[in-house]
Amino acid sequence: EPEVTQTPSHQVTQxxxxxxxxxxxxxxxxxxxxxxxxxxxxxxxxVSFYNNEISxxxxxxxxxxxxxxxxxSNFTLKIRSTKLEDSAMYFCASSEGDDTQYFxxxxxxxxx
Amino acid sequence: AQSVSQHNHHVxxxxxxxxxxxxxxxxxxxxxxFWYVQYPGQHLQLLLKYFSGDPLVKGIKGFEAxxxxxxxxxxxxxxxxxxxxxAEYFCAVNALDGNxxxxxxxxxxxxxx
Numbered sequence: 001e002p003e004v005t006q007t008p009s010h011q012v013t014q015x016x017x018x019x020x021x022x023x024x025x026x027x028x029x030x031x032x033x034x035x036x037x038x039x040x041x042x043x044x045x046x047v048s049f050y051n052n053e054i055s056x057x058x059x060x061x062x063x064x065x066x067x068x069x070x071x072x073s074n075f076t077l078k079i080r081s082t083k084l085e086d087s088a089m090y091f092c093a094s095s096e097g098d099d100t101q102y103f104x105x106x107x108x109x110x111x112x
Numbered sequence: 113a114q115s116v117s118q119h120n121h122h123v124x125x126x127x128x129x130x131x132x133x134x135x136x137x138x139x140x141x142x143x144x145x146f147w148y149v150q151y152p153g154q155h156l157q158l159l160l161k162y163f164s165g166d167p168l169v170k171g172i173k174g175f176e177a178x179x180x181x182x183x184x185x186x187x188x189x190x191x192x193x194x195x196x197x198x199a200e201y202f203c204a205v206n207a208l209d210g211n212x213x214x215x216x217x218x219x220x221x222x223x224x225x
Contacts, residue, residue, distance in 0.1 A: 004155075031211060043156075043202065045212035056210050091156065093213075099144050099163070099206050101213060103156040 023092030
């Protein structure tokens with residue numbers, strides 16, 4: 001069964017550094033998403049992406065964040081200058097278009 | 113703004129007990145409703161979903177959920193839990209005017225063998 005994959009599984013970085021989290025969505029899916037879950041809190045929507053552009057974003061997704069689909073298979077989330085409060089589990093998801101989103105295993109980002 | 117409430121954060125049951133996890137949402141428009149499960153060390157997996165039609169939906173592993181529109185509820189049920197159902201369960205809502213899922217806080221279920 002096709003799955004969403006994410007790399008790395010765990011990323012440790014220093015405050016102020018740039019990080020790129022990578023995702024490979026399910027191959028025939030057209031919609032891509034990033035969510036995050038800060039420890040002890042709810043899973044929160046960050047951004048959705050369709051047809052090579054952002055279709056929706058939350059208030060969390062400020063100028064420090066960007067997304068890209070650099071080729072036909074990868075979908076990336078970049079955080080330009082990480083803050084301590086960016087420490088969280090980041091989940092990528094994809095959907096074919098019928099609103100059922102399939103999630104990857106997550107990347108745990110730790111900002112020191 | 114949409115929100116989703118899950119009534120119990122931790123539930124402990126013995127094997128063969130019946131399960132009901134509550135989920136209520138606040139949104140006045142049409143929604144799609146989901147339950148996701150996260151087994152220990154694994155990623156979020158779709159358990160079941162409701163888009164339209166019969167408000168009683170059946171999912172994988174013997175789970176079912178009932179959409180009650182008048183109560184804005186989508187409670188998850190299983191008549192007889194197994195030790196392997198130990199996991200965290202998330203209710204989520206998608207308003208049809210957007211793509212995003214809004215999640216509840218999750219319910220951690222522990223089934224004692």
